[in-house]
Amino acid sequence: MPAPDVPSVTVRPATPTDLSTMAAWQCRYVPDGLFPQMGERFVRRWHASFLDSPFGVALVAERVDARGTQSVGFLVGSTDQFRHIDDVVRRHRVRLALAGLLALAQRPRLGAHFVRTRGRAYLKRILTPKSHRTPAAGPAASTSSGTASSTESNATSGGQIAVVTAIAVDSSARGTGAGQKLLNRFLEDASAAGATRAELVTLLGEGNAALFYERLNWSAVDEHPTRDGVNARTYRYELGDNGR
Numbered sequence: 055m056p057a058p059d060v061p062s063v064t065v066r067p068a069t070p071t072d073l074s075t076m077a078a079w080q081c082r083y084v085p086d087g088l089f090p091q092m093g094e095r096f097v098r099r100w101h102a103s104f105l106d107s108p109f110g111v112a113l114v115a116e117r118v119d120a121r122g123t124q125s126v127g128f129l130v131g132s133t134d135q136f137r138h139i140d141d142v143v144r145r146h147r148v149r150l151a152l153a154g155l156l157a158l159a160q161r162p163r164l165g166a167h168f169v170r171t172r173g174r175a176y177l178k179r180i181l182t183p184k185s186h187r188t189p190a191a192g193p194a195a196s197t198s199s200g201t202a203s204s205t206e207s208n209a210t211s212g213g214q215i216a217v218v219t220a221i222a223v224d225s226s227a228r229g230t231g232a233g234q235k236l237l238n239r240f241l242e243d244a245s246a247a248g249a250t251r252a253e254l255v256t257l258l259g260e261g262n263a264a265l266f267y268e269r270l271n272w273s274a275v276d277e278h279p280t281r282d283g284v285n286a287r288t289y290r291y292e293l294g295d296n297g298r
Contacts, residue, residue: 061119063232065239068105068112068128073098076114076128083222086257086284103146104130104219109138111216111243115223115232126227128220129236131254133247135217216244216293218254234270245293252291257284 068076077097081090089100104110115127132138142150218240223232244252254272256263257280264287268274272289280286 061117061230063115063117063126063227063230063235065113065115065235068101068114068130070102070105072112072114072125072128073101073105075125076101076112076130079128079222079224080220083224084220086282087280099146099150101130103142103150104132107132107138107141107145109134109141109247111240113236113239115227115236117227117230117232126230127223127232127236129218129240130220131216131218131240131244133216133244133249134214135253136215138217213250214248216240216247216249216252218252221254233266237270241291241293249293251293253288255286255288257286259284 074094077094080097080101081094084090089097101112104112109132111129111131111133113129114125115129117124117126218237221233221236223230223236241252253275254267256267258264258277264274267289272291274287275290276288278286278288
């Protein structure tokens, strides 16, 4: 009797052809926070900024079995969050701002919520010269084999900080280890780029991924409400001083 086929999971850099699938997963599995609520079209443009940033990380997990290769998850983040945000603002702010305004115009209630909770901070970030800008991390997200949550976070100062911005695994890939492999590859890339630690944020609602991160030796360092009033927890992974 032949042995059952055991699927394997591999991780590779994302390409532009992955953006539609990544955006769909973001909106389906990581719907919290502002950007996913602005729709898949905006999320595609946002994810694209990670592909061409020198500090961006965009990864796709693939399941390989007898039937072929199938994408089952993604991760976007940065190896140096402060410099990544500066790079995105410098090179993509007009395109993202126009896409964001269009998305908000089509969603008046979300637009009003944005003005009330984030408008001033985003406008300041776009208009303030780099030399006067206070570094801030972008949205971070978490996942555990098909369940995900996201919020916005501020990376703490001190050393080069890598940030997991969004990670999600399709529900069909539950238990394959795809989420862990995505995180491990991200940590390898962050360490190779000189980051001293990595951070991410997960919401603490039903089905949250806190235990998933704790099993992978991420340490909880802070709990706080998001701008939307949801409790969130920041996790950190120490990467060492990288020769500093």
